[in-house]
Amino acid sequence: MADNGTPTPSPQQIFTELSVALTGFNRAELAGTGLIETYYTTLLRIIGEREAGHLFAAVAEALAADRKNHDGEALRRQVVENPRYSPVVVSLIKLWYLGSWYPLSGGYRDIHGSTAEDVEHVVSPQAYREGLVWIAAGAHPMGAKPPGFGSWAEPPSLPVF
Amino acid sequence: MTESTRITSLKDLKAALQLAVGLELSTIPVYLTALYSIEAGRNTDAAQTIRSVVMEEMLHMTLAANVLNALGEVPSTRPVDFQDRRNLSPIPAYPLDSPLVSGIGTLELLPLTPRAVDGFVRIEHPLHGAATLDAIPVQSGGFRTIGEFYDAVDAALNDPAICPDDVFRPVRQIPDSDYYGGAGHVIEVKDRATAREAVLKIVDQGEGLPEEYLHRPAKTVTDADRLGSGWQMYSHYARFRELQCGRRFRPDQRADQNPEGAMLLVDHTAVQPALYTPHNGGSDSPEGAALDAFDLAYSHLVDDIYRAFAGEPKEVVDPLDRHADRERPALRSAVHIMYALKNMAVALMRTPNPAKPGHTLCPRFSYVPPGGDRDKLVQRLENRGGQDR
Amino acid sequence: MSTNDHDHDYDIVIVGGGISAATIAKTVIEKAAAQTPPRHPRILVLEAGRATAMSADKYDTYVDAYQEALAKVPNSPYPASSSAPQPNVLDIGRPIMGPDGTTRVPSDNGYFVQMGPLPFGSDYARSLGGTTLHWLGTCLRMLPNDFRMQDAYGHSVNWPLRYEDLKPYYERAEWDIIGVSADVEDQVYPGIGGDPAKYFESADTGKFPGGVYHFPMERIPSSYLDQYLAKKSAGLVVELTDDHGRPHTFPVEVSNTPVGRNSRPAEGYQPIGAVGNFDQGQRCEGNSSCIPICPAQAKYNALKTLYELIVKYPDREPADGGARKARVAIRSQCVVSRVLHTQRTGGTGTVTGLTYRTYFDDGSAPVEHTVTADTYVLAANAVENATLLLASGAANNSDQVGRNLMDHPLLITWGLLEDGVGAFRGPGSTSGIPAFRDGTFRSERTAFRVEIGNWGWNFPENAPYDTVHDLVGGGESGQVGLYGKELRARLGEILPRQFRIAWELEQDPEPTNRVTIDDRYKDALGNHRPVIHYDLSPYVRASLPWASEASRQLFTQLGIGDEVRRPEYRPGDYTHYDPDDPSAVTHDGVTYWVRGAGHVVGTHRMGTDPATSVVDSHQRSHDLPNLYIVGCGSMPTLGTSNPTLTMTALALRTGDRIAEQLKGKDA
16 A cells, blocks of 8 residues: 555556656556557566566555655656666667667666567557657558548647646 | 428528538548548558548539639538527537537547448448438428438529529639549539539539439449540449448449448458547546547648638748748648648557557547637647657 | 460569559559459469568567667668578668779678778668658659759750659559548759749549649648747748859758658548558557558558558469459569570560579578569669679670669758757658759759658767767766756757758769679578669769758847767767768768768669660560560669659559550450
8 A cells, every 4th residue: 555545556657657758658658659568568578577576566666655745856866877777777668668678787687687569569560650750740540540641741739638 | 201301492492502512622631530440551542442532532622613603602610590590500429419410420530440341331331321312301491311401402403493593603613624533523513403413413423322323223424434444433332331241242232232342351450450539638648648639630630621611711821931922722621631641640649649559549529719729729839849868 | 383375474473572562563463453354373482581560469570670679770670581582771871992993802791892082871671561661651743843853954865755654653642542632732843943833733533623733631740849940941042052162052841741751531531551450550649660660551552552562462363253464473582693695795685583492491402493474673773783784694795783783972061049949759750851853953962852861860869868878978977967857957958959951962873983793792592792883973972061051040030059078968060971871972081971871763764775784664675576675773863752652553554554564465
């Protein structure tokens, strides 16, 4: 049980909240990609469940502190800037933005070992299409989600967030 | 046999056509909800079938608008009075009981399920699934079937006492070159003959199909192939019967038979479990905002379509050049929103519904008219900026 | 099996299933049927690669393959077989040259064997539909002077045709085969006398009253970037100085580019949508992936024409009572290995058949066949035509087969604009700057076309990927750079401002730029791989500093003259060329990157003299009169126009000629 009696969130919930904090996209935007479950699994398979357990515990604690303080400082200090987790954070952000997994560094692997799946790969055609970078750019994935005839002639706009 | 409602004045004919534009519009969200609920790349044959019908409904909506414009009336989203009935809104709100046609029953927004397809077949069946016309209850100033409605429209168009020759003017016509993506051609209405031709096209392809068509070959071609390479379209009813039965018609079958040709594979597990829930006031969650954003986009789409029907441009301001020409063809802008809506709908239907475990969100296709409610909706969405972490 | 009059298997056999093959087959069939007496030829098309999708759901799997590909290169959606391998731009490597200028170690890690000194930087697709599967769709006609370079500028060679000769075929290519979207008034080019209406004026006054030409579809709207550049560069005149100190001035005007991409049709024209799903692709939807694949098939590809042929002219006897019709058979996975002929060195002869091998992907051995016809057409791409002819010892009295290989070597310049213009939206390019396409300077340096790119830094900096890497961090430190809303906002500031320009240089024909064969280099079926010698002439190189300088003047006008490099992001000129890149070229001590444009041209040039050319103006072999060698390979020079439209015009002219020859024979 976390403080003030709320039940401990599930690992998937923690993963979702972490993803929201790292990407700048809200829960509905991330769910709309249809990839939360896929990326949760991808992460677990690549860093291993044990390390994921450490990460999620650290994230849950940091997010609880940030909720109390109404800022993101705990997450920044305890997860993002924590050398133990930062290589994973980098790959996770890129995963959400680009739909591809980018391998962890040699330094990370020296400590934690690596898995066979920790190689550069496009997770799936859907992952490519749902890359957040295209929304951030006010565009659409090249080769998918076309905006319609003549749309490119109009002034660009970025979604409010 | 009950006497069907007749249209006896030009004023009523115009009101009827305003409602006809709305009637054609009202089926589109029903079909789109099913279409967009299909997971990417799955059920491709079913998707192709539904998509082809949607595109023709858009054509029908355009045809109805062209007839209306030719009668000198600007298509509008505003409620109309028809016969003894007041304030009938052309713009659908779901679940929808048609203000005009009692036989089609309640139109619901459902993902692609057997129940949804049963509904499609009912919409497109000449008698909307009833055994006889008389079995359908009717209210005064209403119609039992879409066929009956268009028959009345056609009869009025054909009656010089209701609309004399000089009523018809080729104004504000959407040209054929602006319609694409589906079968058929836009008919530009300039006189009585072309007006009736336009109505016949609506009836022939789609809902409003005369009952005797059921005894004709199922694959009677409603729109011949423009490429000359074997591509063809048959009635919506026959296309949806195939979807319902999971079989194609053989070329020698009649539309009232059970299709017995090749299997049409439909996997109902490759469909998002979207669940329509009516709007219940402003929601502060990211999910509520996403539903709101969809409604706003949909409202803009409806506005742009009606703007195009009214022959008005869409204004677009270039933030880098305030003096740049702002006028855009409204239909082009509408098409851009259609593409965006698809992506929004697909995303909504992947998003878990926080209140209904096991279900995902369902777009509401709720039109919010310009004015106070629209302003509030815009405000609500703008205020959300910076909220989510 | 023989149904024609000469005891041959077919009237016509065409090698290759791309746009030239499709155009010739369609033209011959339609022309021959309209003649008196009508003729209904039987045609066989042999495609080396695989069949491609003929319905939208199958085509979508190619789109998926592209989306899932790690490197989204032009051939990424199209799988190739080792029995019919295709070049891939990822394989481009630099051969190692000896001090005497000969090749010490060729670069042969892909399909091409690159002998250098420069690698040939372009690819093509070996699949049914050919390279139109991944072309951009640009449909510029060549300029009048492009056909008479020797007369006008004392450089290169003249064509045996003038622009006026080809004009009616350009019209047919634009209307009947490709379907081109453009407005005549936008086409303001140098070298056309200042009046586009005159340049496009049609002799077909039946179709175009008063000769006032119009394209079958309206222009594709110019991108917001195009409009922005047009406003910002208004009044700019680029000044460049030639080798004699003479100034040349080039007024910069942004001009919407004609493209084979569906737009709003003119009265009476029906845009052709996706193969097997006609209602899709009726308009360009802005998928922003013309290369490698148009998901909607709003962009023309040769499958559209081939599909029409298969549906209209199936390869079977007409049903009882049915009218006689032409018949088209298309066979994929059939690689032609030899042109059989009676030609002796220095003499002429006839083609007597083609040997081809059908391969299987199921572990079975390939099966060899021979097929005969009255008329043979090689339409297998310029490089493939050349290797096949060389391997067959055919049609080469002139010793020009394989020589004069050309491309549009292109220089990319790129910058970050002061304003967001919405990069990564729309077709790859919607406009260009035609100012440098013709002028007196062509006597000493090559002309060039300026293509404005709508996809940000996708080409030069692998954006948006590398932009994300720059901002997010990782690498040695493993530290996180930006994340969360800050990251999202920063990407929104940077990506929409990215833009790039391609300066596409005309390449002049040089006999030493050539495709050859070497028995040491063969593919899995034992066919010769292309062995390529390639370099840029001083004439081409002389335009590198010009293009560079023109770019600097333009960027300065746009307010982004400052030199900046990633990972810093602020408005500026990011153009830079790393000397270690395989495409690096040094000229006057300055390094440039010169990439391929995918325009493979010039290996069997046309001309009037059999001693100096391979084919005549109808693309008929001088040496083997029943053999047509068609495609971009026939072009003596290529000007600054992307060659597909001209290739198609030539194919129409060839189709007319083949049909005429059928006329003389018994019905």
